[in-house]
Amino acid sequence: MKCRKIVIFAVTLCMIVGGLSYFGFAEKEEKIVLGFILPTMQEERWALDRDGFIEEAEKHGAEVLFQASNNDERLQATQVENMLTQGIDVLVLGAVNSSAAASFVEKAHNEGVPFIAYCRPILNADVDYFVWHDLYDVGRLIAEYSLKAAPRGNWVLIEGDPGDDATTFMREAFFKVVQPHIDSGDISIVADQNALKWSPENALKIAENALTKYQNNIQAMCCWNDGTCRGAVRALQEQGLDAEDCYTTGQDGDIANLQYIVEGKAGMTVFKPCPPLGAAAAKAAYAVATGKEPDTQGTLFNGKVDVPLITVENIPVDKSNIVEDLIKEGYVSVEQVYANIPKSQWPKVD
Numbered sequence: 001m002k003c004r005k006i007v008i009f010a011v012t013l014c015m016i017v018g019g020l021s022y023f024g025f026a027e028k029e030e031k032i033v034l035g036f037i038l039p040t041m042q043e044e045r046w047a048l049d050r051d052g053f054i055e056e057a058e059k060h061g062a063e064v065l066f067q068a069s070n071n072d073e074r075l076q077a078t079q080v081e082n083m084l085t086q087g088i089d090v091l092v093l094g095a096v097n098s099s100a101a102a103s104f105v106e107k108a109h110n111e112g113v114p115f116i117a118y119c120r121p122i123l124n125a126d127v128d129y130f131v132w133h134d135l136y137d138v139g140r141l142i143a144e145y146s147l148k149a150a151p152r153g154n155w156v157l158i159e160g161d162p163g164d165d166a167t168t169f170m171r172e173a174f175f176k177v178v179q180p181h182i183d184s185g186d187i188s189i190v191a192d193q194n195a196l197k198w199s200p201e202n203a204l205k206i207a208e209n210a211l212t213k214y215q216n217n218i219q220a221m222c223c224w225n226d227g228t229c230r231g232a233v234r235a236l237q238e239q240g241l242d243a244e245d246c247y248t249t250g251q252d253g254d255i256a257n258l259q260y261i262v263e264g265k266a267g268m269t270v271f272k273p274c275p276p277l278g279a280a281a282a283k284a285a286y287a288v289a290t291g292k293e294p295d296t297q298g299t300l301f302n303g304k305v306d307v308p309l310i311t312v313e314n315i316p317v318d319k320s321n322i323v324e325d326l327i328k329e330g331y332v333s334v335e336q337v338y339a340n341i342p343k344s345q346w347p348k349v350d
Contacts, residue, residue: 032062032289034282035088035113037079039096039120040071042198043227045252045274049119052278053092060286071197073097073163080104084111089289092131092281094118098165101125114288117307118281121165124303129294131281131310133272135166139173141316142249145268146220147181149247153219156210157192158203158232160224167194170224190214195228203231211239218246226250226257226269233265243267253317258326258337261319268318271326277312284310323347 036053038046050066057064065083069076073096083091084107091108095101095117102125108115109126117130146155157174160167181187191210195202203223210218216239223229229250236246242264250257253271260266284294299306315325326332327349338346 032060032286033086033088034062034064034285034289035083035086035091035093036064036066036118036281037076037083037091037093038066038068038118039076039094040198041068042071043225043252044254044256045226045272048274049094049278052275053282054278055275056279056282057286060282062282062286062289064282069096071096071161073100076101077104080107084108084113088113090114090116090285092116092118092285093122095120095122095164097161097163098122099124099163114285116281116285116288119166119277121169121300121302123165126305127302127307128288129284129296129310130300130302130307131277131284131312133270133277133312133314135169136173137314138251138270138272139170140177141270141314142170142222142224142251142268143174143177145316145318146222146247146249147178147187149267150219151181152186154188154190154214154217155220155222156207156218156232157189158206158221158223158228159192159194160198160228161196162194164198167224174222190218195224195231198225198227200227200231200234203228204234205231207232207235208238211235216241216245220247220249220267222249224251226252226254229257229266229269230254230260233260237265251314253315253326253331255332255336258317258322258332259340261317261322262337263340264319268316271315271317271331273312273315273331280310280312323349 034057054064067079076096091113101122105115105125105127114128117127119132193206221232223232229248232248243266247267249268251270253269257266257269287294296308297311298309300309327334334346334349
């Protein structure tokens with residue numbers, strides 16, 4: 001009789017729990033929460049990174065906590081602390097300062113949160129994954145295109161922020177290509193400076209000073225990104241110069257720089273498809289959060305560990321291929337790129 005009462009009680013309890021579940025009162029499965037922190041929104045490409053990340057995360061039913069750090073490493077440290085208190089499952093971070101960000105990795109791991117470096121490398125830290133456009137490739141492309149356009153003469157280098165290891169990676173690849181031409185005397189690097197915080201205004205001052213010192217006798221300004229390139233172009237325009245007089249480079253593929261290229265004001269940029277990069281990071285983060293291993297393409301030794309890489313391809317762009325490789329592929333529209341050119345001169349796009 002006692003056993004029968006226990007069985008009846010157990011069946012009744014199951015019915016009650018089932019009923020609560022039916023009416024929505026049972027505990028719901030917890031949603032995956034992904035933390036995503038970008039270094040800045042200064043360049044337009046970062047908004048595309050954010051949008052690509054959020055769109056992909058939402059496909060998987062994940063929630064995204066997003067913040068940008070205004071190129072302020074102290075603000076980024078605070079944002080990391082705050083985000084770790086909000087129960088995130090994975091932290092994806094584009095570092096303001098690569099050295100300072102090593103401590104963020106340790107803090108995340110102490111809270112049991114996996115850490116994915118985004119776009120910019122973090123050295124000497126136990127980073128779980130690194131999602132990037134190959135920065136060595138960017139430095140190499142900038143060097144090769146500059147050599148093709150200006151194989152002899154005076155060059156100015158406007159590099160990125162010295163606290164960003166992306167700057168170091170690009171410099172290493174750049175000089176591997178250019179150094180033989182410096183040694184032969186064909187190329188002279190007459191100025192080599194960092195634009196602090198990747199600031200276009202800082203780049204403008206570097207370019208102005210070089211043009212003044214060398215009386216406009218500068219054949220190339222190798223800029224590490226599109227923001228610094230815009231600063232260089234402003235300085236050249238003030239002197240009535242364009243890309244035929246002084247070749248300029250960049251990376252990211254901001255619309256303003258693509259417009260400069262077709263207008264003849266800038267030479268090239270390394271277009272980095274940012275929505276796909278953001279999407280790749282979100283896909284990897286969701287996989288990690290659910291106990292799976294994302295697909296990777298090799299590793300990068302960061303001074304401490306071999307970090308698995310998730311790589312999205314770069315697209316070098318100049319006036320010759322902007323229609324074929326960007327507009328026809330749907331990355332940008334002809335209306336965006338040729339906005340400042342009479343419509344009668346727009347290319348035909350099938």
